[in-house]
Amino acid sequence: MSMIKIPKHEKIIKKELKKNEEKILxxxxxxxxxxxxxxxxxxxxxxxxxxxxxxxxxxxxxAIARAVVSSGKGRFVFNRxxxxxxxxxxxxxxxxxPLSFIGAEINNMDIRxxxxxxxxxxxxxxARTAIAKALVAYTQDEKLKxxxxxxxxxxxxxxxxxxEPKKYKGPKARARFxxxxx
Numbered sequence: 001m002s003m004i005k006i007p008k009h010e011k012i013i014k015k016e017l018k019k020n021e022e023k024i025l026x027x028x029x030x031x032x033x034x035x036x037x038x039x040x041x042x043x044x045x046x047x048x049x050x051x052x053x054x055x056x057x058x059x060x061x062x063a064i065a066r067a068v069v070s071s072g073k074g075r076f077v078f079n080r081x082x083x084x085x086x087x088x089x090x091x092x093x094x095x096x097x098p099l100s101f102i103g104a105e106i107n108n109m110d111i112r113x114x115x116x117x118x119x120x121x122x123x124x125x126x127a128r129t130a131i132a133k134a135l136v137a138y139t140q141d142e143k144l145k146x147x148x149x150x151x152x153x154x155x156x157x158x159x160x161x162x163x164e165p166k167k168y169k170g171p172k173a174r175a176r177f178x179x180x181x182x
Contacts, residue, residue: 054138058129059158063118067130069138072110078127079115094124098132098155101147102139109138125154132156 053070076083078095086092095113099106111131115123132155136145148155164173171177 052138054134056130056134056137058126058131058133060126060129061118061122061159061162063115063122063126065113065115065123065126065130067127067134068112069131069134070110070112071108074107075110077110077112079113088120091120091124094121094128095131097128098135098148101144101151102135105139125159128155129158 051071053068056067056069058065058067076095076099078086083092083095086095099111111134113127113130115127117123118126132148136148136156145156166173169176
């Protein structure tokens with residue numbers, strides 16, 4: 001029988017594997033022999049109280065509103081403008097509608113509303129829905145939710161109606177071009 005020669009690099013790899021196995025065994029034995037010591041207790045730092053923040057979404061036609069309610073000083077910001085600075089009085093009243101059900105608690109929370117898309121009234125109604133949903137989630141009050149539903153269901157529940165798309169063979173969604181034979 002002839003002897004098979006093992007290349008040198010394989011011999012070196014086998015030696016290194018044996019050394020590593022021995023080191024691992026020695027470490028395991030040391031771990032078993034060492035008694036467990038008590039861990040040092042870390043001093044507790046004062047924990048900052050987390051701010052309560054609630055996000056909610058409202059939609060109306062093409063407008064999408066996001067409302068953020070957090071604990072604060074009673075500020076109301078609509079699209080990065082204070083509510084008192086909104087020029088249209090009617091829109092301002094639509095935005096303040098959900099706040100009329102809260103009372104004095106409103107002075108301890110900040111409300112920020114961001115709206116995109118749609119027209120002025122669509123944005124106002126989307127923001128109104130988002131604010132109401134956020135306030136219900138923030139306060140977790142079932143009475144408030146019921147009060148909103150009794151007053152106007154569309155404050156909490158979005159209007160699912162959307163604009164119907166235009167079809168071919170007509171000037172609008174449903175209307176058809178007139179035919180003339182003479």
